[in-house]
Amino acid sequence: MRDQELRERLALACRVLYCEGHDHYFLGHLSARASSGDAIWVKPAGLGLEEIQADDLALMDLDGRKLEGTHPLHNEMPIHTEIYRRRGDVHAIVHTHPFYATALASSQARFELVGQDSVLFARGVGRYPSAELVTAIEQGQRVADALGDLRAVLMKNHGITVVGETIEQATVWAASLERSCRVQLAATQFGPLAPIAPDEVERMEERFERGYAGRTEALWRYLARKAERSAVGRRQ
Ligand SMILES: [Zn+2]
Known part of the structure; x- marks a missing residue:
């Protein structure tokens, strides 16, 4: 993909995640x-x-040097550089502080497979055990350790990091993770959790991953239309 197209898509992904509850100032x-x-x-x-x-x-670059751009970089770039160094399969990374996932990451509760979206994380989510911002290379390496070969890591008292082979994947998965945590919290309030049975998880995962080709892209296109319908992105 050409860089201009990549940039347009990444900027749209930012606006999509704003609409999906990932805003925090x-x-x-x-x-x-x-x-x-x-x-x-x-x-x-x-x-x-x-x-x-x-x-x-x-x-x-992956040493944290800015090559282009007029705005300052965030301090937590080691999250990105160290995951890209470790995971050749990863082409997009989301690090955000969505409300419900951050709340779950601030508790001792496990991430449970309770809603449809949670099946995307059937192999589990990593847990990064420090609340401090990830500003040093060694911290970034520990985030990559906690992520392992998974799709997402919950960062204690802080937020989430979600990775994907594409911008669409990382964005849809990040939106799905927040939604899963939101359902889990609501379900907890109703009473004891009733997670999806393991054999059902297996069948659902198979269907999501292989039986329904283009599911992620279809969800992305919907989320993109939804973001574009709203007023977001029209900066004064
Ligand atoms: Zn952060």
């Missing part, structure tokens, strides 16, 4: 590997997710 950041492969496009600091347009994105 101007915090949180998304990135995607540039077409050259040895640099990444990343959301800069100072602008909210809903305000991001393609031209706002910064280009940085």
